[in-house]
Amino acid sequence: MNQLILKKLRLPDATETIIDCLIEDGFFVERLSPRSAAPQQIDLAGRLILPGLIETHIHLDKACIMDRCRLSEGTLAEAISQTSQAKAAFTEDDVYARGVRVLEQAIAHGTTLMRTHVEIDPGIGLTGFEAIKRLRKDYAWAVDLEICVFPQEGLLNNPGTEELLCQALENGATVLGGCPYMDSDPEGQIRRLFELARHYDCDLDLHLDFDLNPEGLTVPEVIRCTRENNWGGRVTIGHATKLSALCPDHFNALALDLAEAGVQVTALPATDLFLTGRDATRDIPRGVAPLARLHRCGVTCSLSTNNVGNPFTPFGDVSLIRQANLYANIAHLGTTEDMLKCLGWISSESARLLGRMDYGLAPGCRADFIVLDAQTPAEVIAGIQQPLMGFKGGRQTFERQPPKLLSP
Numbered sequence: 001m002n003q004l005i006l007k008k009l010r011l012p013d014a015t016e017t018i019i020d021c022l023i024e025d026g027f028f029v030e031r032l033s034p035r036s037a038a039p040q041q042i043d044l045a046g047r048l049i050l051p052g053l054i055e056t057h058i059h060l061d062k063a064c065i066m067d068r069c070r071l072s073e074g075t076l077a078e079a080i081s082q083t084s085q086a087k088a089a090f091t092e093d094d095v096y097a098r099g100v101r102v103l104e105q106a107i108a109h110g111t112t113l114m115r116t117h118v119e120i121d122p123g124i125g126l127t128g129f130e131a132i133k134r135l136r137k138d139y140a141w142a143v144d145l146e147i148c149v150f151p152q153e154g155l156l157n158n159p160g161t162e163e164l165l166c167q168a169l170e171n172g173a174t175v176l177g178g179c180p181y182m183d184s185d186p187e188g189q190i191r192r193l194f195e196l197a198r199h200y201d202c203d204l205d206l207h208l209d210f211d212l213n214p215e216g217l218t219v220p221e222v223i224r225c226t227r228e229n230n231w232g233g234r235v236t237i238g239h240a241t242k243l244s245a246l247c248p249d250h251f252n253a254l255a256l257d258l259a260e261a262g263v264q265v266t267a268l269p270a271t272d273l274f275l276t277g278r279d280a281t282r283d284i285p286r287g288v289a290p291l292a293r294l295h296r297c298g299v300t301c302s303l304s305t306n307n308v309g310n311p312f313t314p315f316g317d318v319s320l321i322r323q324a325n326l327y328a329n330i331a332h333l334g335t336t337e338d339m340l341k342c343l344g345w346i347s348s349e350s351a352r353l354l355g356r357m358d359y360g361l362a363p364g365c366r367a368d369f370i371v372l373d374a375q376t377p378a379e380v381i382a383g384i385q386q387p388l389m390g391f392k393g394g395r396q397t398f399e400r401q402p403p404k405l406l407s408p
Contacts, residue, residue: 001024001025001033001035002024002025002026002394002395003022003023003024003025003032003033003035003039003040004022004023004024004039004040004041004042004367004394005020005021005022005023005032005039005040005041005042006020006021006022006023006041006042006044006049007020007041007042007043007044008020008043008044008045008046009021009044009046009047009048009049009371010044010046010047010048010049010375011048011049011361012048012049012050012361012376012377018046021049021361023367023394024394025394026366026367026393026394026395027358027363027364027365027366027367027394028361028362028363028364028365028366028367029363029364030363042396044371047371047372047373047374047388048371048372048373048374048375048376048377048380049361049369049370049371049372050110050343050347050361050369050370050372050377050380051112051347051348051351051359051360051361051365051368051369051370052110052111052112052113052347052368052369052370052390052391052392053109053110053111053112053113053320053321053346053347053350053370054111054112054113054114054302054320054346054347054350054351054354054356054359055106055111055113055114055115055116055304055305055318055320055346055350056115056236056266056302056303056304056350056353056354057115057117057205057236057238057266057268057302057304057305057306058102058106058114058115058116058117058304058305058306058307058308058318059116059117059118059119059306059307059310059312060095060098060099060102060103060116060118060132060135061090061095061099061116061118061119061128061129061131061132062083062086062087062119062128062307062310063098063099063101063102063307063308063309063310064098064101064102064308064309064310065083065086065098065309065310066309066310066311066314068086068089069082069083069085069086069310069311070082071311071314073278074274074275074278074311075275075278076210076211076275076312078311079275079310079311079312080152080153080182082311083152083310083311083312084123084152084153087119087123087124088123088124090124090127090128091127092127092128092130092131092134093131094131095127095128095131095132096131096134096135099131099132099135100135102308102318103135103139103143103145105317105318106143106318107139107142107143107390107397107398108387108390108398108400109317109318109319109320109321109322109386109387110320110321110370110386110387110390111143111318111320112142112143112144112368112369112370112390112392113143113144113146113350113351113354113356113359113368114143114144114145114146115146115147115148115175115205115354116132116145116146116147116148117148117149117150117177117205117207118132118147118148118149118150118168118173119150119151119152119153120149120150120151120161120164120165120168121151121152121153121154121158121160121161121164122158122159122160122161122164123153125164126164126167126168129147129149129168129172129173132145132147133147133172136172141392141395141397142390142392142397142398143392146174146175146354147168147172147173147174147175148173148174148175148176148177148205149165149168149169149173149175149176149177150165150176150177150178150179150205150207151165151177151178151179151182151189152179152182153179153182154179154182154183154189155178155179155182155183155189155192155193156183156184156185156188156189156192157182157183157184162192162196165196166196166200169196169200169202170200173202174202174203175202175203175204175205176193176196176197176200176202176203176204176205177204177205177206177207178190178193178204178205178206178207178208179206179207180206180207180208180218181207181208181209181210181218186218186221187218187221190206190218190221190222190225191221191225193206194225194226194228194229194231197229197231197234198229198231203234203235203236203355204231204234204235204236205235205236205237205238205266206222206235206236206237206238207238207239208222208237208238208239208240209237209239209240209241209242209243210239210240210241210242210272210275210276211241211242211276212241212242212244212245212276212277212285212287213242213245214242214245214246214247214250216242217242217254219237219240219242219243219254219258219263220254220257222235222237222263223257223258223261223263226261226262226263227261231262232261232262232263233262233264233300233355234262234355235261235262235263235264236263236264236265236266236302236353237263237264237265237266238265238266238268238304238306239266239267239268239271239272239289240265240267240289241272241276241287241288241289243255243265243289243290243294244285244286244287244288244289244290245285245287251290251293252293252297255293255294255297255299256297256298258294258297258299259294259297259298259299260298263299264299264300264301264302264353265289265291265294265299265300265301265302266289266301266302266303266304266353267288267289267291267301267302267303267304267327267345268288268303268304268305268306269288269303269323269326269327269330270305270306270307270313270315270316270323270326271306271307271312271313272287272288272289273286273287273288273330274312274313274314275312286330286331288327288330288331290331291303291327291331291341291345292331292333292338292341295341300349300352300353301345301349301353302345302346302349302350302353303320303323303324303327303342303345303346303350304320304323304346304350305318305320305323319384319386320346321346321380321381321384321385321386322384323346324342324343324345324346324381325342325381325382325384327342327345328342328381328382336376336378339377339378339379339380339381339382340377340378342381343377343378343380343381348360366393367391367393367394368391368392368393369390369391370387370389370390370391371387371388371389371390371391372385372386372387372388373385373388373402386400387400388400388401388402
């Protein structure tokens with residue numbers, strides 16, 4: 001039996017109260033079981049603890065490849081083409097090594113749960129999937145890794161892809177993704193993905209409506225299929241930048257439909273800002289899904305990183321706190337309440353989106369948490385505070401030393 005006492009910590013909902021917290025066998029508990037040996041103790045000296053952060057949408061398999069790509073137009077089409085060319089030379093060890101770089105950064109920034117999307121098609125086969133499965137096993141001590149397999153280069157128009165997706169779902173993948181805009185019949189892909197999701201009893205996470213033209217929305221078909229298949233709470237759409245281009249009445253009606261059907265939305269601000277609005281010469285749109293408005297309509301939302309170091313997003317450090325701060329800036333969110341919403345979209349709301357019921361700091365929750373030198377949760381987002389420590393299942397996974405100024 002492993003026991004840990006956290007001394008003098010600050011909970012996010014009790015800014016003036018310094019308490020002790022008890023952990024036993026990886027979970028928060030009300031009281032420790034009797035035992036002869038003294039439990040380990042850590043004095044947090046009044047620092048704030050938060051539940052571990054959650055990355056709901058990232059691509060580990062194609063991270064850190066800018067040295068293999070040419071970037072001239074900065075468009076989605078160029079990103080897909082350049083990544084496809086680079087992908088042809090991927091090996092399992094190569095994907096694993098690049099994944100390690102990103103995953104270790106994410107862990108050190110406080111991420112304890114991650115859903116990563118992995119491309120599956122006849123060109124790459126299961127190479128990326130096998131590499132990410134190795135990562136999931138090797139880094140289970142610090143992060144839970146969900147694998148979502150998806151057809152980046154089309155499903156209906158790309159023979160052999162469906163068979164490979166099925167192999168992955170039968171061998172360790174737990175979520176099925178989609179990319180409807182890559183098929184000549186986007187709605188046909190959506191319908192087929194729902195059929196597969198029902199067969200494998202898995203959640204769906206779709207790259208959807210990724211431009212700023214309000215015409216051609218496929219969200220309504222996702223809503224219809226979700227209702228028809230009774231898949232509410234098990235369907236997420238990522239990007240959905242078209243939502244930002246809708247008139248208020250159309251947006252509100254669609255947002256209420258999303259909420260009622262149980263379709264969830266993930267915004268990916270770094271990528272969406274980089275790729276969209278490039279044809280504008282003035283009044284350049286932000287082009288990011290309006291989470292605050294969706295949230296007010298009852299939609300479960302999250303924020304995530306998406307890509308790091310590739311033509312979709314040539315930069316990034318996998319800091320979810322930085323992503324939340326970026327979103328607050330572009331979405332005009334500045335109040336304490338707004339900061340807490342942004343924090344929720346990388347923590348508690350993300351846990352709801354992924355269906356994690358044992359998330360949080362209450363007794364019975366898994367002891368996955370981070371420690372920050374901050375007074376309030378809002379301060380974490382506003383000041384881009386980086387975690388000083390992280391814990392997974394009550395075991396410390398990293399430590400960050402604060403900088404020291406060396407005055408003369």
